[in-house]
Amino acid sequence: MAKTYVQINEKIAKGEAVVVTAEEMTEIVAAEGAKKAAQEVDVVTTGTFGPMCSSGVFLNLGQIKPRMKFEKAWLSGVPAYAGMAAVDVYIGATELPDDDPRNKVFPGAFEYGGGHVIEDLVSGKPVRLRGIAYGTDCYPRREIEKTVTIRDVPEAILTNPRNAYQNYNVAVNKSDKVIYTYMGILQPHMGNANYCSAGQLSPLLNDPFYRTIGVGTRIFLGGTQGYVWSAGTQHNPGVARTEKGLPKTPAATLAVTGNLKEMSPEWVRGASLTGYGATLALGIGVPIPILDEEMAAYTAVRDEDICVQVVDYSRDYPQGRNKVLGFVNYRQLRDGKITVEGKEVPTGGLSSYARAKDITNLLKQMIKEGKFFLSEPVAQLPGAKA
Amino acid sequence: MIKKRLVLRFPPDLIDQPITYQLVKEYDLMVNILQGTVTPHEEGRLVVEIGGERKAVEKGLAYLSRLGVELQPLARDVHWHPAKCTHCTVCVPLCPTRAFTVSRENMTVSFDKNRCIACELCVRACPYKAIEILF
Numbered sequence: 001m002a003k004t005y006v007q008i009n010e011k012i013a014k015g016e017a018v019v020v021t022a023e024e025m026t027e028i029v030a031a032e033g034a035k036k037a038a039q040e041v042d043v044v045t046t047g048t049f050g051p052m053c054s055s056g057v058f059l060n061l062g063q064i065k066p067r068m069k070f071e072k073a074w075l076s077g078v079p080a081y082a083g084m085a086a087v088d089v090y091i092g093a094t095e096l097p098d099d100d101p102r103n104k105v106f107p108g109a110f111e112y113g114g115g116h117v118i119e120d121l122v123s124g125k126p127v128r129l130r131g132i133a134y135g136t137d138c139y140p141r142r143e144i145e146k147t148v149t150i151r152d153v154p155e156a157i158l159t160n161p162r163n164a165y166q167n168y169n170v171a172v173n174k175s176d177k178v179i180y181t182y183m184g185i186l187q188p189h190m191g192n193a194n195y196c197s198a199g200q201l202s203p204l205l206n207d208p209f210y211r212t213i214g215v216g217t218r219i220f221l222g223g224t225q226g227y228v229w230s231a232g233t234q235h236n237p238g239v240a241r242t243e244k245g246l247p248k249t250p251a252a253t254l255a256v257t258g259n260l261k262e263m264s265p266e267w268v269r270g271a272s273l274t275g276y277g278a279t280l281a282l283g284i285g286v287p288i289p290i291l292d293e294e295m296a297a298y299t300a301v302r303d304e305d306i307c308v309q310v311v312d313y314s315r316d317y318p319q320g321r322n323k324v325l326g327f328v329n330y331r332q333l334r335d336g337k338i339t340v341e342g343k344e345v346p347t348g349g350l351s352s353y354a355r356a357k358d359i360t361n362l363l364k365q366m367i368k369e370g371k372f373f374l375s376e377p378v379a380q381l382p383g384a385k386a
Numbered sequence: 387m388i389k390k391r392l393v394l395r396f397p398p399d400l401i402d403q404p405i406t407y408q409l410v411k412e413y414d415l416m417v418n419i420l421q422g423t424v425t426p427h428e429e430g431r432l433v434v435e436i437g438g439e440r441k442a443v444e445k446g447l448a449y450l451s452r453l454g455v456e457l458q459p460l461a462r463d464v465h466w467h468p469a470k471c472t473h474c475t476v477c478v479p480l481c482p483t484r485a486f487t488v489s490r491e492n493m494t495v496s497f498d499k500n501r502c503i504a505c506e507l508c509v510r511a512c513p514y515k516a517i518e519i520l521f
Contacts, residue, residue, distance in 0.1 A: 049472065051513060107510070184476045185511045192479035269472065271513035281472065281513065335490060336478070346479035350513070353493035354473035 001039075002292045005376040008042045012373055017042040019287075019367045021360035022201045022299060029300030038296035043367055043374065046206045046299075047220070047285040047359030048198040050351030051271050053182065054162035054233060055280045056092040057118055057260050060155040061129065061148065063087055068141035073131040074098075075117045082131070086139065090159075091117055093280035103275060107180040113278020116270030118158075121150045122222070123265040156260035158222060158268075162232035164284050166204030166252040167308060170195045170328060170347075172340060175314035180275020184350055186313055193310065193338055193345045198356035199303045199330030203286035204252050206299045208245045209385035210237070212288055214377025219256060220285030220363045223267040225372065226258025237383025245298075248307045248327065252381060256284065267359075285359040287367060289374050303330035310340050389437040390447075391420070391460035393520075396430035400453060406432075413446035414438055433460060463520045464504050466497035470516035477508040477517065 011017040018041050020028060025044045029037045061070070063086065070082040073089045077097035080089040095114035102108050120127055126147045135142045150156055171183035172190045179186050184194045199205065207213050217228040232253030239249045260268075267283030290296050310325040311317050328338040333347045366372035396405070401424055409415045421433040436443055450457060466486075473495045478486045485501035486508060488494070508517045 050474065109510075184513075185480065185507075187480065194476060194479075269514060272515065273513055274510040279513075334493065336488065347475075348477065348479040349475040352472045352474040357492070 003042065003290065005289060005374055008289050009373045011042055012367055012370055015368070015370055017367060019043045019045065019364045021357070021364055022046045022206055022301075023357065023360065025296070025299045026200065026302050029296060034293045034297040034300065037300070038290055038293040041290045041296065044206065044288045044290060044299040045285060045360040045363040045367070046198075046201055046203040046288060047283070047356040047363065048164055048202050048351060049267070049283040049355035049359060050196055050198070050281055051182070051273070051279045052160065052163045052282045052284075053094050053279045055118075055158065055160040055282060056090055056114065057121070058155070058157045058159050059089050059091065059153050061087040061089060061131075062152065062154050064141060064144055066141045067139045068131065068133050068144060069136060069139035070131045071133045073129070075129055076112070076120065076127050078112070078114050078117050093118065094277050096278060107275025108277075109274060110272045110276070110278045113270070113272070115278050115280030118260070118280055119265055119268055119270040121156060122260060122263050122268045124149055124151065150261055157257060158226070158260045158263065159229075159257045160232075160282075161255050162234060162253045163256050163282065164203055164232075164254045164286075165197070165250055166202070166208070167247050167306065168196045168250050169317075170308055170310040170333065170338070171313040171317070172310055172325065172345060173314045174312045179314050180273070181313045182273055182276050182279075183313060184348065185274060190340055190343055190345050193333075193340065193347045194350055195308065195330070195333045195347060196350040197308070197330065198351050198353055199306055199334065200301050201353065201356045201360055203284065203288075204254070205246060205301055205306055207286075207288055207295070208241075208247065208298060208301075210252060210381040210383065211295065211298075211385055212291065212377070213254070213286055214380045214384065216375055216378035217286065218373065218375040219287075220283070220359060220366070220372075221256055221258035221263070222260070222282060223264030224258055224262035226256055227375075228254050228377075229257050230255040231381040235382060237381070242305065242307055244301070244305055246301065246306055249309055252383065254284075283355060283359050285363040287363060287372065287374055303334060306330045308333070310338070387437065388440050388443055389435055390443060391433070391435050393458045393460055393463045394432040394434060394450065395456035395458070396432070397454055398429060400455065401430045403453075405450070405453065405455070408449070409436070409446050413442050413449065415442055415446050464499070464502050464506075464509075465518045465520050466499075467516045467518065470514050471495060472514055472516075474513070476513070477511050480507045480511050482507070
């Protein structure tokens, strides 16, 4: 007997919903089977925490007397896009201060960028605002410089075009020198292999055909409640899949949004990738309603079932060649070593499994306490199974 | 004549003793204090360069050890800040001495300072500046 969102939310309201984490669901289905698990469990919580470069914040800075229409703006020296109405700006996670030396002294440290501005805002720390304008009859002011905090600005809305990738790559370096990438520092001759996914906890790997995650899905975002507003950029559901339907290469993505004023610095962290740039690490959690046996089976996904491609980031990735060195699974990656072309390679993550697990527990708690309700998508993502 | 750069850690009961004076007067050592901090009710931390005849330096360091001062070569003073660490594990495969390890059960990172040789590979690798070289 299938369940509906309404029925599940009624149970949440009464404090009767059975909510388990993705890790717990794996054990339940292994022990009892998907059919019984579907009858017992109402919601499975998923989570992920890692660098998510396609992130940023829309800020409305509030009008000033006399009024101003920003032409250019900087927050703590980091440029914010001002090509919108009056005092609206967008600060992107990877933006750098104009005077940052970048990679001129290689590898650059990228100590402070947009992601750090966002973390400072979330932390309530003062941020230095500078703006210039050409001046108009209705907006005469030409410059401003002042200190603001998140409490001073009318709105701060985290709005990210691409987060929570469904699977990713494992990065290695086959060249004979160290390389510095968005997948971290990679030692020559495949000295290490870095991955970036929460694997069996990852939201889109627990709903591989987007039956329940769609436009309008309420999610845990940065410590508060946010929403999916679209399929993310580079959303690519039509890739090769395993027998269980899990994509073998990077596939779906989510565009998400939420009120930055309600978020916590614990889940919104500025990050610096040596030789690459600045970014934002973010915590996202998605509750998955166990509507039927099929959803129970999907959420029982295990790390050993999830296949991921190993890619050489010294030549193939930068040159845009679609060469794959081999496939491994997340069980092997989390155990600390994989074998690539006959060589044993130690692994490191960029996505934190420990923090992802914290999110699944936190979200579980929120739902059990009746503080978080599920929402039915108002539109499905491209490639979704009907 | 040799010179050594050391991090000295004083337990709370030694903070009020003129130990540097003794090193100069009794052991004939040059003591150049590079950095010093005393935290109330905690420990004293001194970064020093100690110079003198090899034997005198050895005797001076033996005197410090007898008193209960913890000695560490300056190069090894690598600090891991658990509060800043997100347990992503990106530092783990880079560490040549396995000072960073992962508990595979819950995927949390821990740092064994005694294994660290201060190669600093992890410092650049950490996206969250959770590893710091303290001088």
